[in-house]
Amino acid sequence: MVAAGVNRCIVRLLGLLGCCLVHQALARPDAAQADAAVQAFAIEHGIPAIHVTLLHGDKVILQRGYGAVGASEPAPGADAMFPLGSISKQFTAALILSLADAGKLRLDAAVSQYLPEWFARDPGLRVHHLLSHTSGLADFLWLKGYRPLANDAATPTAAFIALAAAAPRRFAPGTRWAYSNTNYKALALIAERVSGRSYDDALADLVLRPAAIDGVVSCHRLRPDQFVPGVSGDGKPTPLDPSAAAYVGDGGLCGSATALTAWVRRTLAPRTAATRRLTQPSVLTDGTQVPYSNGVSTREFLGRAMLWHGGNVDSHSTMIAYLPDDDMTVVLLTSKGLVWLTELMPALIGAARPARAPATAAPLSGQFEDGLFRYVVTSVGSKMRVKIDLIDTFEFVPAGGREYVAEKLPATFRIRLPADGSRDRFELDWGEVRSYARRVRK
Numbered sequence: 001m002v003a004a005g006v007n008r009c010i011v012r013l014l015g016l017l018g019c020c021l022v023h024q025a026l027a028r029p030d031a032a033q034a035d036a037a038v039q040a041f042a043i044e045h046g047i048p049a050i051h052v053t054l055l056h057g058d059k060v061i062l063q064r065g066y067g068a069v070g071a072s073e074p075a076p077g078a079d080a081m082f083p084l085g086s087i088s089k090q091f092t093a094a095l096i097l098s099l100a101d102a103g104k105l106r107l108d109a110a111v112s113q114y115l116p117e118w119f120a121r122d123p124g125l126r127v128h129h130l131l132s133h134t135s136g137l138a139d140f141l142w143l144k145g146y147r148p149l150a151n152d153a154a155t156p157t158a159a160f161i162a163l164a165a166a167a168p169r170r171f172a173p174g175t176r177w178a179y180s181n182t183n184y185k186a187l188a189l190i191a192e193r194v195s196g197r198s199y200d201d202a203l204a205d206l207v208l209r210p211a212a213i214d215g216v217v218s219c220h221r222l223r224p225d226q227f228v229p230g231v232s233g234d235g236k237p238t239p240l241d242p243s244a245a246a247y248v249g250d251g252g253l254c255g256s257a258t259a260l261t262a263w264v265r266r267t268l269a270p271r272t273a274a275t276r277r278l279t280q281p282s283v284l285t286d287g288t289q290v291p292y293s294n295g296v297s298t299r300e301f302l303g304r305a306m307l308w309h310g311g312n313v314d315s316h317s318t319m320i321a322y323l324p325d326d327d328m329t330v331v332l333l334t335s336k337g338l339v340w341l342t343e344l345m346p347a348l349i350g351a352a353r354p355a356r357a358p359a360t361a362a363p364l365s366g367q368f369e370d371g372l373f374r375y376v377v378t379s380v381g382s383k384m385r386v387k388i389d390l391i392d393t394f395e396f397v398p399a400g401g402r403e404y405v406a407e408k409l410p411a412t413f414r415i416r417l418p419a420d421g422s423r424d425r426f427e428l429d430w431g432e433v434r435s436y437a438r439r440v441r442k
Contacts, residue, residue, distance in 0.1 A: 029054060029328070029350040034062050037347035042066050046235055047336040049228055051076045053257045054348055055329040058265075062348075063257070067335070069228050078257045081227040082333040083219050083240065084318050085311025087260070088253040089184045091203060091216065093131055093295030094267070095191050097278070098206040104194040107131070114190040118165035122173070127190070129173045130183040132282035132293045138167035139180040139372065142390065153242040157189050160245060170371045177282075177290045177436055178371030181250040184295075188249025199248050211266050215259030218252050220244035227254045230315025230335040238315035238337060251313060260320050260331045268296070268307045268322040269329070279307050290434070297432040301342075302351045302411070308432045312338050319432070323349060342412040342431050354410045357400030361417045364426065368437040375428075375437055383407075384415070 034054060042050050049067040054060075065075030076082075099105050105114065107128045112119040119125055129135040140146055140160045149155045149163065164182035171178070188199045195202040200218045208216055219227060219240060232238040244252065255263075268275060282293040291299040297308050301321075308321035308330075317339040321330040330348055332341050346353060363379040376387040384396040384404055396404035396415055406413035414429040424439040 029056065029061050029348060031062050034348050035064065037344065038062075038064075038066060041344045042334075045336060045339050046231075047334050047339065048231060049076050049335040051078065051080060051082070051257045051331075051333045052348070053078065053261050053329070053331040055261065055265075057327045069335075076228055076333070076335075078261075079215065080333075081215070081217075081222065081254045081256055082318060082335070083227060083230070083311075083313050083316045084216075084253045084255050084260075084333075085251045085313045085316060086181075087255070087309050087311040087318055087320055088247070088249070088251050090263075090295035090309050090320075091207060091253060092184050092187050092191070092199075092249045094207045094278070095199075095203050096127070096131060096187050097294065098210075099191060099194055099202075102206075105190065111135075111186065111190075114193055115161070115186060118161060122169075125173045127187075128282075130187050131295070132177070132290065133179050133183055134174050134177050134282060134284065134290070135180065135183050136169040136171040136173050136176070136178070136371070137180050137182045137186070138164045138170060140164040140182050140185065142372075143167055150241040150243050150246040153244070155243040155245050157185060157192075157245040157248050160185050161189060174285045176284065176371050177292065177434075179433060179435075180372070184250035185248065191249075211263065213259055213263055213266070215256040216253055216263070217255075218244065219247065219254040220252065222254055228316075228333075228335050230313075230337060232314050232337045233339075235336075240313065240315070247313075251311065257331050257333055260333075261329060264320055264322050264329045264331070269324075269327065271324075288436075290436075292433060297434075299429060299432060299434050301432075302346060302349075302354075304349065304351070306432075310341060310432050314338070317341055319345075321345070321432075340409055340412045340431065343409060346411055354399070354405065357398060359398035359400060359402065359404060361402040361421075363396075363404070364415075364417065364423060366423075367440040368426065369440055370428065370435040370437040372435065373437075374440070386415070 038052050049069055051065045054062040065077055067075055069076050100107050108126055111125045140163045143163055145163055149159050191202050192199055278294050279296045279298055280293055281298050282290045304323055305325055306321050306323055311318040314337045317334045319332040319341040363384040364377045365379040366377055368375040374389045378385040382398055386396055387393040394406040397407050399405045402417040404415045416427040426437050428435045
C-alpha cells in the first residue's frame with residue numbers, strides 16, 4: 001500500500017471521523033448519506049476528482065464521479081482510467097497463480113530457481129514468501145539509489161530488484177511479515193521469464209481475458225491524457241515516474257471503476273475454491289496467522305470481514321473492498337496522492353462512527369520495529385504518542401479492551417496489545433494491512 005512519496009505528505013492527512021472505535025452491527029448503506037460523506041471527504045482533502053462505486057449484491061447503491069477530470073471537463077465516469085497503485089499486486093498474484101496452475105512454476109520453489117543472479121544465496125526464500133510479504137527482502141522504494149533509477153525511462157525491472165537484493169535482509173523468510181514492493185517486482189520478472197512474454201501481455205492473456213475484464217492496462221501504455229491526472233498531497237500536479245519498470249508488478253496498472261467492480265464481483269465475491277485460495281491468510285513458521293496473502297488483505301475492519309487492498313502513488317489513492325457477509329462491493333478511485341481512504345469507508349459500509357472507550361491495558365513505551373518501520377512509543381497519561389519513522393507522529397487514544405486508535409485517523413491506525421499481557425510487542429493496523437512490531441533490545 002505504501003508507495004514513493006509517503007514521507008512527504010502523510011503528515012498532511014486529516015481524518016473526518018470521530019475519535020475511537022466501537023463495533024456495531026452492519027447496517028445497509030444509505031445512498032444519500034454515502035454521497036454526502038464522499039463530497040465532504042473530497043472537499044476536506046482537496047481531491048480534484050473521485051469516483052465511487054458501492055454495490056449491495058448486484059444492486060447499485062452509489063455510482064458517481066465527483067469533481068472534474070481537468071479544466072472545463074466533467075466529473076470522471078465509471079469508465080475513466082485511474083492509476084491503481086498497489087491494487088496492481090492483486091493482479092500480479094492472480095498471474096502467478098495462473099502460471100502455477102499451468103505448471104510453469106511452483107509456489108514452493110526457491111526463488112533462486114527463477115532469479116539466480118540475485119538469490120542464489122537465499123535457499124530458504126520461496127515464491128510463496130514473495131506473494132505473502134514474508135520474504136524479508138528490503139523495499140526498493142525506501143532505499144538510497146531508487147530515485148535516479150525511477151527518473152530514467154530506460155531503467156529495466158532488474159535494476160530495482162538488484163537494488164533491493166544488495167540490501168541486508170530484514171529477517172529469515174517465513175518468520176515475519178513486512179510489506180515490500182520488491183516482492184511483487186520480483187514476481188513480475190519471474191512471470192516474464194517462465195511465460196516468455198512481457199508482464200503486460202502475460203497478464204492480459206492469462207488473467208484479464210479469461211475473467212472478461214476490460215479496462216485494466218499498464219499506465220505507461222496510455223498517453224497522459226488517457227487517464228485522470230492527479231496531484232500530490234500538497235496539491236501539486238505530479239506525473240508518474242518516467243521509468244515504467246519502477247511500477248511493473250507492484251503498482252503500475254491503470255483501471256476504471258467498471259473494470260474493478262467486475263474484478264471484485266468475478267474473483268473475490270464467488271465462494272469458490274479459487275477465491276478461497278486467493279484469499280487464504282498466510283502462516284508464519286511459528287504458527288502466527290497473517291491476514292494477507294496473494295495480493296489480498298483479509299484483515300477485518302470495524303468488526304466486519306473484508307477482502308481488500310489499497311493503492312497509493314504520488315498522485316492517486318485507490319481502494320477496492322468486498323464484504324462477504326453482506327455481499328457488498330466498494331471501489332474508490334481518486335486523483336490525489338496518499339489520502340487515507342480508510343477514513344471514508346465507515347460511511348460507505350454503514351458502520352457506526354468510532355467512539356472513545358476506556359482501555360483495559362496501560363499504554364506502552366519504548367522502541368519497536370516491524371521489519372519496515374521503527375516506532376518510538378511514549379506514554380502520555382492514558383494516551384500513547386507514537387513516532388513512526390518515514391511517516392509521522394500520532395497520538396493514540398484508548399479504544400476499549402487492549403486497543404488504541406490514532407486520534408486524527410481512527411479508522412486507519414489501530415494498535416492492539418497482546419492478550420497475554422506482553423509489553424514487548426504489538427499489532428498495528430494501518431490502512432488495510434497489519435504489521436507486527438517487536439521491542440528493540442539495546
